Amino acid sequence: MQLINRFLTLNVFLLISTCILGQNPDSIQNVINTTDVDSVKIQAYFELADIYYYDNPDTAAFFYKTGIEIGKSKNLSKIVFNAQVNLFMLYTSQSDYFNAKIIANDALALAGLMKDSMLISQAHSNLGNLYSLIEMYEKALNHFHQAIQVYPIEKNPVEAGKLYGRMGNLYLTMGYYDDAEKAYNRAIEFFKKANVQKGIIVATQNLGIVERHRKNFDKAIEFYNQALKEHEKIGNQAGIAQCMANIGNIYVENNEYYKALTNYHNALKIFIDQNQTIDEVLCYSEIAGLYVKIKKPDLALDYINKSLRLIQTMPENLRTRLAVLYNLQDAYALSGDSANAYKFLDEYQSLNDSLMILDSQKRIDILKTQLEFEQKDKDIQLLTVENKLKETELKRKSIFQIFYLIFIGFAIFAISALFFLFRLKKKANIALEMKNAEILQQKEEIESQRDEIEAQRDMVYSQKLDLEAIHLKISQSIEYAQIIQTSILPDPEILKGSISDYFVFYKPKDIVSGDFYWWAKIENTTVITAVDCTGHGVPGAFMSMLGISFLREIVMKEYITHPGVILRKLRKEIVKSLNQKDELGAPRDGMDMALVSINHNTNIIQFAGAHNPVYIVSSQFQKPEKTLVQEYSIEGADCKLYEIKPDKMPIAIYHKMDPFTNHEIQLHQGDQIYMFSDGFADQFGGLESKRFMYNAFRELILKISDKPMYLQKEIIETTFNIWKEGQEQIDDVVVLGIKI
Incomplete structure (x- = not known):
């Protein structure tokens, strides 16, 4: 405003x-x-x-x-000057820029006659403001420079700070960021001399805007934080909220959406308390837009509808409504409500078209005003030439009457001078006509650009609809693939009666997963594995289905229960199917996995691992010979955790293709086995946005090992969700727990 x-x-x-x-x-x-x-x-x-x-x-x-x-x-010159300033402000408020210019120039002339430097500076400042309004920025800068040059800075540093602030705003509008920075720093110097805290804060915030335009986001946030602290000192809640919202805008530009959400929510609380309805509307809308970006449609719809309810009470705020409609149609599109999405998209386009027409008309009006100003300047120049011609003609007549016979040659000279001046006038008229033609051409180009923009908008909308249709087809295909992938996972009934209890925590990063778990029972032996395939999403899902297929062939058809042999045959099939070769730069897609076979008559398990270990939690574990075992314990826990190390080879082509080591371990009733992918330990989260790590994972397992399996799963799932809150899941996750 x-x-x-x-x-x-x-x-x-x-x-x-x-x-x-x-x-x-x-x-x-x-x-x-x-x-x-x-x-x-x-x-x-x-x-x-x-x-x-x-x-x-x-x-x-x-x-x-x-x-x-x-x-x-x-x-009464001083009285007249003050009235001229008031009249200038009146004309400016009515957009009567032509009369505003006349009265401002009269005030400048009067101030010059009085030789009052403060009034001269004020008159130049008013002219600078006027030329800024009609976007004649070079002339505006010229008047602001003159205002500063004549102003008695030491007498009133506050006004000096305001002048430099206006210059900074103008440089910022023109995109001269280095000059804008210098002007704002000068403004801060003078406001500090006068101890004007609000002036210092505003100039500091403007430095933040400069750095934001330069894409120096860290520097911009630093300036906004300085301004925010100063607002807090003077208790300016509105200023605090604006700084928070501006910092949120920067985080959005830098794709740091969760940090942006934090700042917007904090700003929103203050806007609500301070009854700043427009800022409240915009804040709700920006928050909704962020929830769209992070794929949370329910939250996006909740916030954007709050924004819509408020903006409907303010029909005059068209541009704010436009921003709300844009995020509204995005939120409905994300939620799958295509009818409402199309409805609000249509309303958005209609309002956007109306505003574009208003902007175009405003631009044409400014160009007309600029043309009128330039035309008037030309008229003044021509009038000056004509006045000079008249003066010359009067002198010529006077001299001719007195010295007709003596200075006949002077008359010829005067006629020549008149002819020369006439040519000057003709050239000036030609230049003016060319200028008019140039302005008319610019108008036509603007209208042509407007038509081109409308055509591009229609093309973009058509492409958007095509992309939405393609996205829907792909999503449906992936969702069907999820049904297929889920159907080939093992039946839980297989484990009932064979083991005491078990749990599976299975959380794909996307709709389909590159991690999987699998088991099968062959007579009195159960083979169980947790597998981490290369990649996630659709590529990982293809690899997981390939792995399950080969495991069924090896275990269920060939009746092989020896883990080392299973891994070696699986590796052979993967290398063969993917046509892998041990060459530099060749694809090495494959799997990392831990696989155990449990003999239910003896409670002896056999284990083989490709990069992934197996954890055993026991209070009576007997370490087998020739097996690399790492022992872990925590205070207060009756049991210990034993990590059986895997072979450092994947189920894929590798520079080392040795047989997989088979470990045989005697377990007892109540002992627990854990197998997993790396998705849990590698997940970023927490206050410092770090990985969860394996040490914390082992400690978690030891702490919950005395609880029932269903409760262990709940604790593991809750811990994972709390840890990654506010962060994107980076990989598929599978954790498998088995109790003997």
């Missing part, structure tokens, strides 16, 4: 009676009709102008001009 500040200096009127202040228009008009004191009459006119300032600007302008004319005739 643009605020118009009116500056009125009344020190000349200090000796005037206050009897007319605060009266109605009729009583003030009576003072004008009866008083003979010029200063009182002028003040009465200005009082009337102030009364009509907002409700009837034309009447206010009439009274200002009347008072100004009287003041000029009485040489």
